[in-house]
Amino acid sequence: MKQIVLTAKETFEMREIPVPEITADQALVRVRAVGVCGSDIHAYYGEHPFMSFPIVLGHEMAGEIAKVGENVSSLKIGDRVVMRPQKVCGRCRPCRQGRYNICETLEVIGCQCTGGSSEYFAVDAGLLYRLPDNVDFIRGTVIEPLSVAVHAVKRGLADVNGKNILVLGAGTIGNLVAQSAKALGAAKVMITDFYDDKLEMARRCRIDCAVNTGKKELFEAVSDFFGDEGIDAVYECTASQAALNQVLDVAGKGIPIVIVGVFAGLPGINIANVQDREYSLIGTLMYVHEDYMEAIRLVENGSIDVRILISRVFPLEECKKAYEYIAANKQTAQKVVLSV
Ligand SMILES: [Zn+2]
Ligand SMILES: [Zn+2]
Structure with missing residues (x-):
């Protein structure tokens, strides 16, 4: 499968790698769309204090389930999903208080560890949320910033x-x-x-x-x-x-x-x-499960319009063009999404 790696400042490389294996608690997602976030833009210019090269970006990911691990009963093949990109320890003081968004060892998927800029992505099933039928993959990528x-x-x-x-x-x-x-x-x-x-x-x-x-x-x-x-x-x-x-x-x-x-x-x-x-x-930092549920509800019932915010969609292979577009259109560009 194809994977896009940010290898250095303003430099993307496309790699051909095997489709990842999943564990019993994971699902394999056929990625369909990845949003470009402000933090990705800082990373692209080598200006993000908590990110280093090489990195596979993509924390605002939407796609459909291609495979599920044997312990996963909440999702099935074909389900359309978005990801809550948080790897947390579950044991530190904030985690014990339910404030895992500020986990002492928080890793953001697509920032501190490999993200979803690829055709397939293996991720813990507990981090996936079903996308309502009336929300397409492109708009689905906005669930993450909306949860923020x-x-x-x-x-x-x-x-x-x-x-x-x-x-x-x-x-x-x-x-x-x-x-x-x-x-x-x-x-x-x-x-x-x-x-x-x-x-x-x-x-x-x-x-x-x-x-x-x-x-x-x-x-x-x-x-x-x-x-x-x-x-x-x-x-x-x-x-x-x-x-x-x-x-x-x-x-x-x-x-x-x-x-x-x-x-x-x-x-x-x-x-x-x-x-x-x-x-x-x-x-305030990121979100917890309940915020994701609320964000999905607000988009599903139409009380929040995320479509207006999507300025342009580029194919994933042309992600460099997406970053150049953002740089050239600072005053007008809001959300830019990569389709996979
Ligand atoms: Zn984001
Ligand atoms: Zn923790």
Whole structure:
């Protein structure tokens, strides 16, 4: 079978290798689609702090079951599935508390170990979720980032119902955080960005208010839209020091501020404001099983539109073109998917 390996900075190689054997607890997936994630893009340019060459990318994988191990009863040949790409130990303190997304020895499939950029992929059956009939493989790849968003929303507010939400950044994750908050019952959701195309996309996804904070002051936008009600939670999806500090200046006191963006370096943050205004700064990483179930439900019942987010589909063999397309279309490209 074919497998695509990222062997060095900006260099993919196609290898011909045997179809993998499966263990009794695994399933063999005939891969049909693999999403390209922000972390893959960092890896492609050799800029990911926790990834090294050579690596087979592909943690946002969708496909169909080609074979199941003898202990697997939950899946059968032909089932259409997506993968939750987490290898966890099950024994460390976070794992024992059910917070295996922050397992002490977490390995992300397609980041720290071999991912699904190949024709077939062997994976533990417990990491596979059946894709609803009304969701195709291409859209199925968005279940993974959507689960990131669902988890993030719940980290900020156990119940988002009736709440007012501000999301900074209208890239794929910001968009999905805003859509998830809305789908889970938020009263008003505002999203910000510097790129009008991404804001327009957010509007098409029925986000209540999309503001270009390069053109309008955040403070003004927040008070115009939320008025005296104010904001109940902020989700920072830009990984920008300036954006975070702006929010620490203008958000009402005492609310949770969830750090969803992956910051590089050591940003200078106005911690005095965090202390004085009793903000809760909350981290969020990946997802757990329940978030996957929720994400699949939200796409199946149509409350979240992931189709709008898919900018282009390239064949897996042309993955270099996909990365070049993303680099050339920073302002407009959201999700790019490789079909297999
Ligand atoms: Zn991803
Ligand atoms: Zn663990």
